[in-house]
Amino acid sequence: MNTEIIAIIVMFLGTIALAIPLGKYIAQVFAGNKTIFDPVFNPIERLFYKLTGIDPKVEMSWKQHMAAMLTINMIWFLLGMLVLMTQGVLPLNPDQNPSMTADLAFNTVISFVVNCNLQHYSGETGVSYLGQYWLMFLQFVSAGTGMAAAVTLFRAFRDKTAIDLGNFYEYFIKSCTRILLPLSFAVAIVLAFQGTPMTFEGKDTIVNLQGDTVQVSRGPAAAFVAIKHIGTNGGGFFGTNSAHPFENPTYLSNMVEMAAQMIVPFAMIFAFGYFIKRRKLSWMMFAVMTVGFLMLAIPNIKMEMEGNPALTSMGIDQSLGAMEGKEIRIGAATSGFWSIVTTVISTGSVNSMHDSSMPLSGMNELLAMMINSFYGGAGVGILNFFIFIILAVFISGLMVGRTPEFLGKKIEAREMKIAMIIALIHPFLILISAGLATAFPAQGASTLNNPGFHGFSEILYEYTSSSANNGSGFEGLGDNTPWWNISTGIVLILSRFLPIIGPVAIAGLLAKKKFIPEGEGTLQTDTATFGILVFTVIIIVAALSFFPALTLGPIAEYFSMR
Amino acid sequence: MKKHILPAIKLTLILIVFFAVIYPFAVWAIAQAAPNGGKGEIVTFKGKTYYSNIGQAFTDDHYFWSRPSAANYNAAGSAGSNKGPSNPLYLEEVKGRIDTFLVHNPGITKAEIPADLITASASGLDPHVSLQAAQVQVKRIAKIRNIPEADLKTLVNEHTEKPLLGLFGPAKINVLKLNIALDELASK
Structure with missing residues (x-):
């Protein structure tokens, strides 16, 4: 059997197997039960509450939740505009990248605050390392915002009749510290050892074997790429995102990144079932989503493996598949699969150029986002x-x-x-x-x-x-x-x-x-x-x-x- | 909403320290043990240093060629062509690449040219080619470098990177490493 297909199946089933216990853990975290990370995070969170004066025991109605959520998002937006429009003169800018224009900064900050990560710039030339790390901060907190909102829904269906739905800050902080951080840390370490750079040095200039002089962009990418997937953000450190050989250096890193973007959305579905004690309901939801997902993913794998018919008619060997806009170490089948993973889930990271996908693969990518509820962010x-x-x-x-x-x-x-x-x-x-x-x-x-x-x-x-x-x-x-x-x-x-x-x-x-x-x-x-x-x-x-x-x-x- | 402003500002500042300073520095500290201290994996040859994950342009006939690139293999940036599959200008470009390849590789037929040699990669920095892409160039290089084809085929086989654990993902060849080995073989 094709080694890419085996990898896809193993990776998909493996992610589900990991997501079930993670879902249980998430449910425990939000229910306030004891978990194994308590000794680490209890003191840290106590410190957060002490320094901010937030009382996590204050219960909020759904309206108060939304008010708190919108206020803090507004602050991230304002601060973000400031950082990106002045990054050119701020420290941590070894490549001397310029500050953003107002309209580009507006788009970029909004896009990272809302967990979208549409990027109208290229990482190599458009942001400083300080800018990158501001965006990385937003990748954590925007994912935490989404999870905190989901937990209010959990609460609404657990309690028989209730006005209070818990505390926004508590859910938000716990999402960031107890769920997103440990997962991101693990993924970042794997990526660093697979070859993703983690350095604060700027571009290197080399003369290649054939004698041409080129530059090589580097940067503290491993930490960034990890949360980009765990938080289903998707914004790349480098311009070509996870197709860049630094951002996704090996097939193993590709499998890890693919699992990383699926695991939290999967686990949240199982967490819902554990939290409201209706596990069958979460399996119904998961089954519906999976059927929809496979109906989009399988045709894409097939179409990308068959190659571009316009090139086939030129008489060349198309056994590798449609390779325009794809990388050899990743392959056509895996790229086709990823193109649906990243669009059903609101990640939006790419390991192939979707613009060069086959027409109906492109349609499936669009459909995945139009439906926007198979797994989701x-x-x-x-x-x-x-x-x-x-x-x-x-x-x-x-x-x-x-x-x-x-x-x-x-x-x-x-x-x-x-x-x-x-x-x-x-x-x-x-x-x-x-x-x-x-x-x-x-x-x-x-x-x-x-x-x-x-x-x-x-x-x-x-x-x-x-x-x-x-x-x-x-x-x-x-x-x-x-x-x-x-x-x-x-x-x-x-x-x-x-x-x-x-x-x-x-x-x-x-x-x-x-x-x-x-x-x-x-x-x-x-x-x-x-x-x-x-x-x-x-x-x-x-x-x-x-x-x-x-x-x-x-x-x-x-x-x-x- | 007003009562949330102050806690939100304080919380934001604390979280910045936690997620944008402590977290990346912890990763950075551990990455010091990674290959080349987390500065990108390198190979050295004749005293010069190259990044093994970053593809290089190989267009000379006496080297194995890399894939076409929309970034000209200058890793100051990265780019795919983003050409749609039906774009007429793109299809002309591909035809041109096929013709060029046939001119430089006499004795090779169109049906032997694998797709990766005439299509641009996603990053413009793809360090690899497929096995077919290396094998189809053996004849040309053997002739120019005056090395027996059998020796080159062995070289290609030695530099074939098998799927992960023999199970996962495509087999591939790192063009830079192959060409370094080719230079070493030729200088023997």
Whole structure:
């Protein structure tokens, strides 16, 4: 059997096997139970609370949670603008990279604050090491923000009737210290020993074997690349992200990075089940997500292994697969698999150039982000999926003629309105902004790297990636212009905070309601039947909203190549 | 919202110390034990130092060629071509690469050219080529360097890096290491 396929299977199953105990650990952490890391983190956290004056025992309602979350995010944004716009004169800048322009800094800070990591700069020339480390800080705290929001949802369904949903700061700090930090540290060490640089020295100049003089960018990358994956951020230290031979030096590092980006989203699903003591429900969710994931990933592996039909017709040997924009040490099959891992989960790191993917592989990458709820990002994945559960519960309630209920709580008009708005905001943002960019060729078409249908795909991909808070790109796009920086920045803010506030609001409203014990007529939500229903709702919402746009881009390109 | 501002500022400052100073310095300290002290793995040859993970441009006929690169193998940056699969200009470029390869490698047919030799890598710094890509160049190098083809084939085999544990990932050849070995073989 093909050694890449074996590796993919082992890596995927291995990650699930690790995610189950991790999920249990996460549930313990947030329930406040004893865990093995207590001796290390209890004193550290006590110090944090002492220095900040935060009392982690103060309970917050869902609104107070959101107020605390938005306030601290605003501070990160302001501080980030300051750092990136002055980094040129600040220390830790051996390569003398310049400060960012206001529009680029706006885009970059927003993009890292919201866990997206869309990058309209290249790491080698666009940021100093200080800037990189500011961004790395944001990679930790933005993932922690998403997880803290997810835990309010956990709390809402654990307690029978409640207004208080725990303390935002406690959940946030614990996510960062007890979950993201140990995992990142382990991954960083592996990467450093696999050959990822971890030095504060700047560019090196060498004369290569053939006699040409070139420079080699280095930097303290190993620590950065680890949290980039563990926190499902995806922003690269170097311009070409995890395709760069320093950022992803070996096949082993590739396997570790791939597992690293899947493990927290996987574990959060299992943690939900452990936390509310309904493990079957998390298996239903995990199964639905996995079916959707495999339906996108398997075709991509196959299409990338078959190679570009336009090159096949030139008569060359295509047994390696579609190698444009791919690395030999990683291979076509693994690149195809990663392209879906990174898009279903909101990582957006790449180990191949998605712009050069086969047309329908590109479509699957887009679809993964359009659906945006198969696994999803750290914490926020479960929030996105929750919206589809609410929709499915409502529809099945209508079908059997009963008031819809989920986990003993009635779903009523107010919750449904929020769920509908959140479900529709994603297609709305993508399609409207892609439509605008297409309507103004001076802003849109003039920045494209490819003509025709593929060019439209580049525009569509950029906004889809922004709205899904993904951060990968069809990177041919010349995206460091005020238009792209500002328009994607606005999409990023809306598509991050509304889909956090919406589900948390629903959870908060439901938590307040009276608990109705399960009866004979209660809709069972942890069954295969309900799983199929959720899946159908997801497919209908994504397919109906996005099919016309996909037809103009990747599908048209596919048929034009036949 | 007001009451959150002060705690949020204090917490941010503390977390910066923890995650952007202590964490990376801990990794940095351990990385001192990594190959070349975490400054990138190197190989040395004739007193000169090269980064073994960073590909180099090899375009001379007496070396094994690297893959085409959108960054010209200058690791001051990194870049893929980002050309779409149906882009007509891109397809012309690939045709040009095939023709160039055929001109420099007489006796080789089109069907023997593997895809990696005519497509640009993702980073523009790919240090590797496939086994086929090295084997298909043996004939040319044997002729120019006046080394028996069998010796070169042995050299290629010796420098083939097997999949991880023989199970995971593709086999590959580091072009820089192969060319260094080629220079050593030729100077014997």
